[in-house]
Amino acid sequence: MDRAVVLFGPSGSGKTLTLRSIAGMLTPDQGYIKVNGDVVFDSSANVNVPTRRRKVGYVFQDYALFPHLTVIENISFGLKPLIGRLMPKDVHRVEELIDVFGLGKVAGQKPISLSGGQQQRTALARALAPSPKLLLLDEPFSALDQPLRIRMRNELAKVLEKFGIPTIMVTHDADDVESFAETIVVYCNGNVANVLSVNDIAESGQGLTETLQGQVAQAYE
Known part of the structure; x- marks a missing residue:
């Protein structure tokens, strides 16, 4: 295609x-x-x-971010194992995406405090995190x-x-x-x-x- x-x-x-x-x-x-x-x-x-x-990575029309999670937690969501912490390579992947999307200053904030553009960037980063x-x-x-x-x-x-x-x-x-x-x-x-x-x-x-x-x-x- x-x-x-x-x-x-x-x-x-x-x-x-x-x-x-x-x-x-x-x-x-x-x-x-x-x-x-x-x-x-x-x-x-x-x-x-x-x-x-x-x-497949999916970005919804309303972004569908998890309101109780921070930006970094939203981006990490699809990489998390059922038990334990992220693997070092996954931590690096999240850090890379935060840098690419310019989200470093808001990484610890929750979606309600983000602008529309920051919400979209977070949703895109979350969709791309598992390397779809x-x-x-x-x-x-x-x-x-x-x-x-x-x-x-x-x-x-x-x-x-x-x-x-x-x-x-x-x-x-x-x-x-x-x-x-x-x-x-x-x-x-x-x-x-x-x-x-x-x-x-x-x-x-x-x-x-x-x-x-x-x-x-x-x-x-």
């Missing part, structure tokens, strides 16, 4: 359901799902790999005001480039598509209406925003 796939379409069109199915939070009635070539769900073969074994094979982002900028949204887009782009992790993002914002997408999956009424290549759109001379608007309008005809 391309390293940056965006699921685009109006609210309620099925984008988040797709994301949760990939993560294993929902079980489809039928079909199959592959993550980096590994089958994690196949209804015909009775395969349904548990979420914790799919090696795939990162899923559910409208990661929708809770941010416009100036912060622009800045966080730039920060996220740098982080994804640094870690080189394949990403699927859900959005209905054309600016998100323009910033991140290599491939665009257009949704409408619970179905995939089209799959578009950003390079193909650029080579055709069409504008990306106009193309997306046309795709959605056509899907509703």
Whole structure:
């Protein structure tokens, strides 16, 4: 798959359901799902790999940080063994992520005292901590005001480039598509209406925003 796939379409069109199915939070009635070539769900073969074994990082729309845990505890959560402390390599991983996301000054604080941008960075760091094979982002900028949204887009782009992790993002914002997408999956009424290549759109001379608007309008005809 391309390293940056965006699921685009109006609210309620099925984008988040797709994301949760990939993560294993929902079980489809039928079909199959592959993550980096590994089958994690196949209804015909009775395969349904548990979420914790799919090696998928997930950032929720509202970030879903644990309110009773500090920033460093939130980031460490997916690395903690059932008994005992973090391994030295995991401690180093958490420290690396705190440094990458600029969270050192707030590492001991709880989510309620963080800004929207700091909450998003913490959620991203938590998702990346176990070194997932795939990162899923559910409208990661929708809770941010416009100036912060622009800045966080730039920060996220740098982080994804640094870690080189394949990403699927859900959005209905054309600016998100323009910033991140290599491939665009257009949704409408619970179905995939089209799959578009950003390079193909650029080579055709069409504008990306106009193309997306046309795709959605056509899907509703």
